[in-house]
Amino acid sequence: MGDIKTTRRSAIKLLGASAAGLLAAPAILRSRSAFAQSNVLNITTYDKFIPADFLEKFQADTGITVNIRLTDDQGKQYNLLTAEGANPSTDIVTVVGHRFSQFIGSNLLAPLDTARIASWNSLIPAYQQADWLTTDGKTWGLPILAGFECLARNTDYVEDTGSWDVMFADANKSATSYIVSDFLSITMRYLGDDGDYVTYVDKPDVAQAATNKARDFLIQHKDKVRKYYDAGSEIQQMFINEDVYVAQGWSGPISKLIMDGHPIAISVPKEGTYGFVYTLNVVNNAPNADNAYKFIEAVAASPEVGAAMTRQSGFTSTFAGVEAILDEKERAASTLPADQVERITFFSSVNRDMKNEMVDRASAEIKAA
Structure with missing residues (x-):
């Protein structure tokens, strides 16, 4: 498996492309069927990342019940998935780009089929083309927030x-x-x-x-x-x-x-x-993978969702069109002078x-x- 490399140039390119710069204990192992349900989606993510209004609308539109498990550490997510092995209890995790190799090397993530995400091109091009996002010719997540x-x-x-x-x-x-x-x-x-x-x-x-x-x-x-x-x-x-x-x-x-x-x-x-970028990733052997793709597509489909993510988390959105939605104070809070962006x-x-x-x-x- 090839190394995922990130350069100073890519850091400047990514953060400069938008906004002017800017657990629970592991579950007992069960059979995969114990978590596979046609109307359920289990997500592990950070506090303030998934907007409540968006989540409510997604559930109403799809009939899918979304269960959110909060984490505050990449290692906790990794340990949870490792403990559960081939029978994960979660469908989507939130991984930072520089930890991809650890998760991928342990077969914890599934490659992302971008053809199943109609709004993939809503990403700012620098994120679509980021070298750290692809290894062995495969894409491994949907970038959502940069910091x-x-x-x-x-x-x-x-x-x-x-x-x-x-x-x-x-x-x-x-x-x-x-x-x-x-x-x-x-x-x-x-x-x-x-x-x-x-x-x-x-x-x-x-x-x-x-x-x-x-x-x-x-x-x-x-x-x-x-x-x-x-x-x-x-x-x-x-x-x-x-x-x-x-x-x-x-x-x-x-x-x-x-x-x-x-x-x-x-x-x-x-x-x-x-710097770092958070991504939504489909878990390898996810029991509700189809629902995971529906959720990821819904996140990417509207810049309003990206703007809400930025308002709640403070991190810079990876989606085009978000800057125009944020107000002056919100843009200022996530903006850096060009010379400071170059130091990341x-x-x-x-x-x-x-x-x-x-x-x-x-x-x-x-x-x-």
């Missing part, structure tokens, strides 16, 4: 320095927050190393040294951290409560704060950051096993220090 790791700050308290060094400033002692595993990669980039491990293939010693350097740096500056967080809703609440004034965050939850009128600014510092590189699937192992271990050591 990036951003620097978020309360504009009432923190000035824009244009650098990630604001996260380590003495003035922000006990006033910062971040997801440890995500910010470790950014810190590696900040220190001049490869936070995505693409250049560390067959170089475990070099990778470990770079990881340890970032780990030690974050431990050294642990006094700046008010609290580590795991979910977007957590950092939103910390900003609203003014528990923190500056943070690393996903662009979606931070943009949503801006849309809601909070004094928060979003930026990509000069040292750069990483999409996460790659190359060398993920090494990265995951080293980052997970270092993250645990940072938390325990």
Whole structure:
């Protein structure tokens, strides 16, 4: 199976193409027939991704009952599908592009038959043609939302320095927050190393040294951290409560704060950051695959759905025509200056096993220090 590669150029192309820039425990294994029902669809996705009005209309139009299981982590989805093996309890999962190789390599996803999606061309062309979306000549999901790791700050308290060094400033002692595993990669980039491990293939010693350097740096500056967080809703609440004034965050939850009128600014510092795209994916051996295709087609059929997804999640829609539907505040919240868009590189699937192992271990050591 070929590698799924993502370049800086593709990152610029993708985010520049729209909006000017921007679980439950595993079920007990059962036979596939236990989940196959003509009028049911089971989806695992993130909070705020599927608009309630759209979901209600889809169910009324099709007679299909949609069961949503929320997740907040790619690993949880992977572990669930792996545990269920050839008898999955879910039909659609929401995977980020740089994790495709892990899911595909474990035979957890089915290739997407785009001929069954009449509205496939509603995608912005850059997403239709994205190199990370195709491997072995097959397409593996419907891109729905794009985002990036951003620097978020309360504009009432923190000035824009244009650098990630604001996260380590003495003035922000006990006033910062971040997801440890995500910010470790950014810190590696900040220190001049490869936070995505693409250049560390067959170089475990070099990778470990770079990881340890970032780990030690974050431990050294642990006094700046008010609290580590795991979910977007957590950092939103910390900003609203003014528990923190500056943070690393996903662009979606931070943009949503801006849309809601909070004094928060979003930026990509000069040292750069990483981007990602969420996709809807049909599960291999999905018990209700036909219903999954009906749902995916319905999502792609109207830019109104893409606009609603952006309003709810804060992430940038992948569908053409959405920008014209969003209001000025909504567009501004998901817009970046061109020079900042150029600083975003999409996460790659190359060398993920090494990265995951080293980052997970270092993250645990940072938390325990």
